[in-house]
Amino acid sequence: xxxxxxxxxxxxxxxxxxxxxxxxxxxxxxxxxxxxxxxxxxxxxxxxxxxxxxxxxxxxxxxxxxxxxxxxxxxxxxxxxxxxxxxxxxxxxxxxxxxxxxxxxxxxxxxxxxxxxxxxxxxxxxxxxxxxxxxxxxxxxxxxxxxxxxxxxxxxxxxxxxxxxxxxxxxxxxxxxxxxxxxxxxxxxxxxxxxxxxxxxxxxxxxxxxxxxxxxxxxxxxxxxxxxxxxxxxxxxxxxxxxxxxxxxxxxxxxxxxxxxxxxxxxxxxxxxxxxxxxxxxxxxxxxxxxxxxxxxxxxxxxxxxxxxxxxxxxxxx
Amino acid sequence: xxxxxxxxxxxxxxxxxxxxxxxxxxxxxxxxxxxxxxxxxxxxxxxxxxxxxxxxxxxxxxxxxxxxxxxxxxxxxxxxxxxxxxxxxxxxxxxxxxxxxxxxxxxxxxxxxxxxxxxxxxxxxxxxxxxxxxxxxxxxxxxxxxxxxxxxxxxxxxxxxxxxxxxxxxxxxxxxxxxxxxxxxxxxxxxxxxxxxxxxxxxxxxxxxxxxxxxxxxxxxxxxxxxxxxxxxxxxxxxxxxxxxxxxxxxxxxxxxxxxxxxxxxxxxxxxxxx
Numbered sequence: 185x186x187x188x189x190x191x192x193x194x195x196x197x198x199x200x201x202x203x204x205x206x207x208x209x210x211x212x213x214x215x216x217x218x219x220x221x222x223x224x225x226x227x228x229x230x231x232x233x234x235x236x237x238x239x240x241x242x243x244x245x246x247x248x249x250x251x252x253x254x255x256x257x258x259x260x261x262x263x264x265x266x267x268x269x270x271x272x273x274x275x276x277x278x279x280x281x282x283x284x285x286x287x288x289x290x291x292x293x294x295x296x297x298x299x300x301x302x303x304x305x306x307x308x309x310x311x312x313x314x315x316x317x318x319x320x321x322x323x324x325x326x327x328x329x330x331x332x333x334x335x336x337x338x339x340x341x342x343x344x345x346x347x348x349x350x351x352x353x354x355x356x357x358x359x360x361x362x363x364x365x366x367x368x369x370x371x372x373x374x375x376x377x378x379x380x381x382x383x384x385x386x387x388x389x390x391x392x393x394x395x396x397x398x399x400x401x402x403x404x405x406x407x408x409x410x411x412x413x414x415x416x417x418x419x420x421x422x423x424x425x426x427x428x429x430x431x432x433x434x435x436x437x438x439x440x441x442x443x444x445x446x447x448x449x450x451x452x453x454x455x456x457x458x459x460x461x462x463x464x465x466x467x468x469x470x471x472x473x474x475x476x477x478x479x480x481x482x483x484x485x486x487x488x489x490x491x492x493x494x495x496x497x498x499x500x501x502x
Numbered sequence: 503x504x505x506x507x508x509x510x511x512x513x514x515x516x517x518x519x520x521x522x523x524x525x526x527x528x529x530x531x532x533x534x535x536x537x538x539x540x541x542x543x544x545x546x547x548x549x550x551x552x553x554x555x556x557x558x559x560x561x562x563x564x565x566x567x568x569x570x571x572x573x574x575x576x577x578x579x580x581x582x583x584x585x586x587x588x589x590x591x592x593x594x595x596x597x598x599x600x601x602x603x604x605x606x607x608x609x610x611x612x613x614x615x616x617x618x619x620x621x622x623x624x625x626x627x628x629x630x631x632x633x634x635x636x637x638x639x640x641x642x643x644x645x646x647x648x649x650x651x652x653x654x655x656x657x658x659x660x661x662x663x664x665x666x667x668x669x670x671x672x673x674x675x676x677x678x679x680x681x682x683x684x685x686x687x688x689x690x691x692x693x694x695x696x697x698x699x700x701x702x703x704x705x706x707x708x709x710x711x712x713x714x715x716x717x718x719x720x721x722x723x724x725x726x727x728x729x730x731x732x733x734x735x736x737x738x739x740x741x742x743x744x745x746x747x748x749x750x751x752x753x754x755x756x757x758x759x760x761x762x763x764x765x766x767x768x769x770x771x772x773x774x775x776x777x
């Protein structure tokens with residue numbers, strides 16, 4: 185179902201949702217950039233071009249959280265507004281890990297109590313490469329509804345029942361000319377992406393290649409790429425008093441696989457960086473049929489030594 | 503929905519000092535109904551937690567055919583195992599599991615079995631050995647080669663008599679160097695295999711021990727005619743969640759905790775695994 189409404193109408197709706205939901209959306213924080221944060225007033229919500237520094241996975245896979253049965257799960261309903269399509273695709277990939285064979289109730293609870301309303305990208309920068317990995321700025325996978333900015337209006341594509349509850353009564357259905365304009369707008373968005381690379385089919389045969397040593401040489405093992413990745417999900421389990429704490433962890437860290445005996449199966453940056461690339465572009469594909477990367481470009485934007493995973497896979501000697 | 507990370511309280515009902523730094527803890531769930539319903543395959547493992555110290559992964563070393571308790575043998579190494587060694591009979595720990603694939607019992611049925619163990623590597627094999635002895639008719643000849651650095655490092659000594667006397671079963675014990683009053687074999691495990699020349703026909707070799715032992719045992723087994731599909735091992739790798747999610751124990755696309763820990767050498771070769 186597709187509907188259209190004035191932006192003022194939408195703003196009023198957001199204000200009314202503030203009573204029912206914890207509303208979360210991109211918010212500009214000083215000169216640090218955009219971050220997904222709880223929205224207190226309409227002015228906080230930023231619905232323009234750009235991408236948040238952190239992905240929205242932090243609302244589903246919480247950076248540090250107690251996993252005891254006695255810990256009371258948060259029950260309040262949440263609404264995320266303004267998520268980029270690549271974000272929601274990232275969540276679909278996390279679903280394959282946390283809502284599959286062994287079900288992670290903490291993640292699933294967070295999924296169920298959250299409604300995701302996306303905003304089709306208004307711009308893409310030089311690091312975005314979603315279209316190279318099967319996504320695009322109008323992708324609705326993982327969304328409950330997706331907004332399109334159309335001058336004074338928003339057009340919304342309603343995907344799920346949750347989305348329909350929010351938008352079913354807002355505005356009206358599109359007239360023929362409005363629909364035509366929306367389709368034109370939508371088609372144009374697919375061309376926003378300037379960077380196009382070829383993702384490899386599999387990498388198994390170049391596992392031993394010296395290439396991995398070369399591309400990881402500059403890596404500082406800082407782990408920022410994994411923390412800011414919408415699909416990286418490795419974690420540590422720590423005992424805190426009598427409670428079990430889950431914290432984000434990273435395959436970039438040398439102690440991630442270090443065993444008590446002193447043996448480390450991934451002793452150098454070569455093995456660790458190769459693990460990250462293989463997990464994303466080979467192992468996950470073997471196990472779940474998709475790359476574990478949505479092309480959001482965060483790891484490229486934030487890497488202190490400018491390692492560019494899109495170039496690493498594009499130039500792999502396959 | 504069940505909390506997959508939640509350990510269940512278990513009590514230490516007995517402790518056996520195996521060697522200077524290895525103890526076997528015998529555990530029972532605090533909840534008797536959990537104890538009754540707890541079922542597993544030889545080769546599966548549990549996440550064992552000492553409250554406030556953390557979790558560590560241990561295989562269950564007793565056979566499911568003898569499961570009055572859950573036995574875990576623990577070598578004193580790091581933070582969790584040191585804390586474990588401080589515990590006494592009656593103390594409480596946490597357990598979650600069982601995890602992992604376990605040994606492929608159906609593929610082992612009707613075969614000659616060659617068990618090759620080094621040091622504490624006997625722990626997962628002990629579960630399978632006793633399982634096979636309790637289902638003796640399902641298996642052909644059983645040969646056990648068990649080695650340790652010194653006689654003091656041999657584990658499960660109280661079992662040897664029963665293994666030696668079991669029908670169609672041979673036990674070869676060996677230590678690395680000659681000792682006073684030692685009457686069994688002398689030499690590292692691969693050397694002993696070369697000496698006893700176990701038959702490869704209709705046989706499966708099940709190998710577990712330190713990496714160095716496995717590295718030198720593998721070529722000997724291949725030379726004896728065992729194919730990589732008929733050599734299986736159970737791997738140790740740093741594990742945390744036991745559920746294939748936390749991301750550290752993978753070899754290629756497979757997780758040691760979920761898809762293993764039991765693999766054939768044919769599989770490990772395909773996965774680029776280096777011994």
